[in-house]
Amino acid sequence: MLKIIVCIKQVPHTDKASIDPKKGTLIRDSVERMINPDDLNAIEMALTLRERFGGEITCITMGPPHAEDILREAFAYGVDRGVLISDPCFAGSDSLITSMVLSRAIVKLGTFNIIITGVEAIDGNTGSVGYQISEFFKLPLITKIHKIDILDGSAVIERLYGHEYQQIRVDLPVLLSVNKETNRVRIPALAAINAYFDNPIVTLTMADIGGSEKEFGIKGSPTIVINYESFLQKRGQERISGSTQEKVETFVKKLKKHNILRY
Amino acid sequence: MPHRIRQDIRQYKGVWVFIEIQDHVCVLDGALEILSKGRELADRLGEKLLAVMLGLDAEQYLPVVSRYGPDEIIYFSHPSLKHYNSEIFPEILADLIEREKPSIFLFPSTEAGSDCAPRLAMRFFTGLTAHCIDLEIADSEEYGNGILSMKRPAFSGNMLATIICPYTRPQMATVQPGVFSKREISGSSPVVMRREYAYDPDKMRIVSLNPPLRWNKPHVQLEEAEIIFAGGRGLSSRVKFDRLFELAEIMKGEVGATRVPVFNSWCGKERMIGQTGKTIKPKLYVGFGVSGQIQHTASIVDSDVIVSVNIDQNAPLNEISDYVIVEDASVFLGKLIERIKRDIVC
Ligand SMILES: Cc1cc2nc3c(=O)[nH]c(=O)nc-3n(C[C@H](O)[C@H](O)[C@H](O)COP(=O)(O)OP(=O)(O)OC[C@H]3O[C@@H](n4cnc5c(N)ncnc54)[C@H](O)[C@@H]3O)c2cc1C
Ligand SMILES: Nc1ncnc2c1ncn2[C@@H]1O[C@H](COP(=O)(O)O)[C@@H](O)[C@H]1O
Numbered sequence: 157m158l159k160i161i162v163c164i165k166q167v168p169h170t171d172k173a174s175i176d177p178k179k180g181t182l183i184r185d186s187v188e189r190m191i192n193p194d195d196l197n198a199i200e201m202a203l204t205l206r207e208r209f210g211g212e213i214t215c216i217t218m219g220p221p222h223a224e225d226i227l228r229e230a231f232a233y234g235v236d237r238g239v240l241i242s243d244p245c246f247a248g249s250d251s252l253i254t255s256m257v258l259s260r261a262i263v264k265l266g267t268f269n270i271i272i273t274g275v276e277a278i279d280g281n282t283g284s285v286g287y288q289i290s291e292f293f294k295l296p297l298i299t300k301i302h303k304i305d306i307l308d309g310s311a312v313i314e315r316l317y318g319h320e321y322q323q324i325r326v327d328l329p330v331l332l333s334v335n336k337e338t339n340r341v342r343i344p345a346l347a348a349i350n351a352y353f354d355n356p357i358v359t360l361t362m363a364d365i366g367g368s369e370k371e372f373g374i375k376g377s378p379t380i381v382i383n384y385e386s387f388l389q390k391r392g393q394e395r396i397s398g399s400t401q402e403k404v405e406t407f408v409k410k411l412k413k414h415n416i417l418r419y
Numbered sequence: 420m421p422h423r424i425r426q427d428i429r430q431y432k433g434v435w436v437f438i439e440i441q442d443h444v445c446v447l448d449g450a451l452e453i454l455s456k457g458r459e460l461a462d463r464l465g466e467k468l469l470a471v472m473l474g475l476d477a478e479q480y481l482p483v484v485s486r487y488g489p490d491e492i493i494y495f496s497h498p499s500l501k502h503y504n505s506e507i508f509p510e511i512l513a514d515l516i517e518r519e520k521p522s523i524f525l526f527p528s529t530e531a532g533s534d535c536a537p538r539l540a541m542r543f544f545t546g547l548t549a550h551c552i553d554l555e556i557a558d559s560e561e562y563g564n565g566i567l568s569m570k571r572p573a574f575s576g577n578m579l580a581t582i583i584c585p586y587t588r589p590q591m592a593t594v595q596p597g598v599f600s601k602r603e604i605s606g607s608s609p610v611v612m613r614r615e616y617a618y619d620p621d622k623m624r625i626v627s628l629n630p631p632l633r634w635n636k637p638h639v640q641l642e643e644a645e646i647i648f649a650g651g652r653g654l655s656s657r658v659k660f661d662r663l664f665e666l667a668e669i670m671k672g673e674v675g676a677t678r679v680p681v682f683n684s685w686c687g688k689e690r691m692i693g694q695t696g697k698t699i700k701p702k703l704y705v706g707f708g709v710s711g712q713i714q715h716t717a718s719i720v721d722s723d724v725i726v727s728v729n730i731d732q733n734a735p736l737n738e739i740s741d742y743v744i745v746e747d748a749s750v751f752l753g754k755l756i757e758r759i760k761r762d763i764v765c
Contacts, residue, residue, distance in 0.1 A: 168575075250546065251537070251547070252540055252544065252545075252546060252547070255541065276695075279574050280574070282549040282550075283549065284537035284540070287533075287537040287541070288537050288538070288541040291537075291538045291541035292541065295624075296506065297505070298625075318531070319635060319636055320502065320631035321632040321634045322627060322631040323627070324625050325625075325626045326624055326625050378546030378584050378586065378587045379582050380562075380582065380583050381581070382562075382568075382581050382582070383581040384573055384578045384580055387577050387716075388738060390738050390739060391725060391738075392740075392741050393738065393740055393741070393742075394741065394742050395745070396743065397745075400746060400750060400751060401754060403746060404754045404755050407726075407742070407744065408758060408762070414723075416646065
């Protein structure tokens, strides 16, 4: 039986988020939230492995209390257990500290065979967390997986690596990092909706994973954001007007003027 | 388990650049670009610039790397270094960092760089800023002098974030190829040091079962294209997006995209322009139904002429455009193709 841990993150739904027209920043309160897209593929990978080889799936997420919503959503997909890693002192953690917290929480949860992460989170997009958990546990991380089988405590995987298509074997435990190129996410079963409400969620705080406040969050993170500035390099914005056909004509003239079209 | 060492950061000196070898045949241009930027940073600091290179028959690349002005080159040459390897490379580099203590270590944000840099950051418990679009040395009353200031698009709004890593070393960043320009330095003759490869193969946990098959990545030269037609969500379907290829063909241009067409599989990721895609500097960029979020626009601002075709007269892309065409993107695209074809026939 495989013990599978899936790292999932709650992210703002950027398409629906509204931007403050004056400040040009996201209006936080209006933001709808969702599971990071790649992390749905991570859940899918876990479900497929459980179907084929048996096992138990635990989703873990580090975030504020409302990150619980994505654990409930994960239950609807058929995930067995949910762990919310939440503590006020984790707020503002950069990817190194996030990786540390997730890794220590995984240690706390006991033994595992497979950890699955998304390739990148759409809001942080450092794409670093998977690699850093891999370093913490000194376990290989496999990406760009085309095919995976579990045989006698090893994973046999076909993957793309640089410009090679490889068949490899790795002894468990191992980390997998997946995105939408890896698989297609199923639609949650209606019957599972009850699980959405019924399954218990375990919460871990700093006290559970150990350490002191100054190691986490903004204080503990090696990177510091010192400035935000607006990025606008305004140009002439000459409006090309008229009927569609007239616009095409004017545009072609402009292209000739700039020596881009030459006949 | 990584533990937090109170490093004496004053011991850490010098700017390092990871020189990636592409497909074991040439030096990645993106690495040379970063080397040129590294030259500026090192001069500003009054410290050395060092190029680190791992490869098969790595000697062959020394002349090229030398031309871009490093003070020193450290290289390893061994058959096991033919391709990037996520077990071997970080191990060798970690050992080097341990001994030589660089203050700054820069990587291209390629597949290899994006694998190696976060691993090293974790080993040394230091910060990493991914996908930077600018680097400079800054002095700060609060954080000290001569620190690396890294700029990258912020998550939301059209904002750039400036990030520093003041208390731990090395200060690490990855940079997308195309962001900086490469510049040869005449008369440069770096000190070249060969180091012996001594990785114990028994440590490898990933075992290859069959000889690998070569797989050619789809390759699109967006970085070199002079004309780019980029499509966004406003093109609304694959069929409409496909017409960009028609226009690109008759105008000898290339097709680019925002993340939306890539996510919707209207085209491959190799066409994505932006923070996590490519940085372009064409003579002409035309955005069809592109809103102009910073993750996209930060990588197009060096285009000579920018044109926005959008039904929304207030789309952010319009502000940074030379010409604005308020129109349905696919209707305009269709009519433009017709018009230019007619010109060619005449
Ligand atoms: C960490 C991170 C990294 C990212 N990296 C990248 C990256 O590398 N590259 C990238 O491109 N994006 C990236 N993004 C996404 C980016 O923020 C934007 O979401 C994306 O660029 C928007 O694409 P779009 O303009 O096609 O779509 P939208 O923002 O949805 O805009 C569509 C536009 O089409 C117009 N439109 C609609 N209908 C029509 C019509 N019929 N005719 C004409 N116009 C029409 C609309 O007015 C609108 O302006 C990243 C995001 C994050 C958070
Ligand atoms: N706060 C978090 N909680 C759980 N998983 C996370 C968190 N942040 C990142 N991850 C995982 O790491 C992957 C890569 O994230 P990132 O490195 O931030 O781009 C995500 O797809 C998640 O699987």
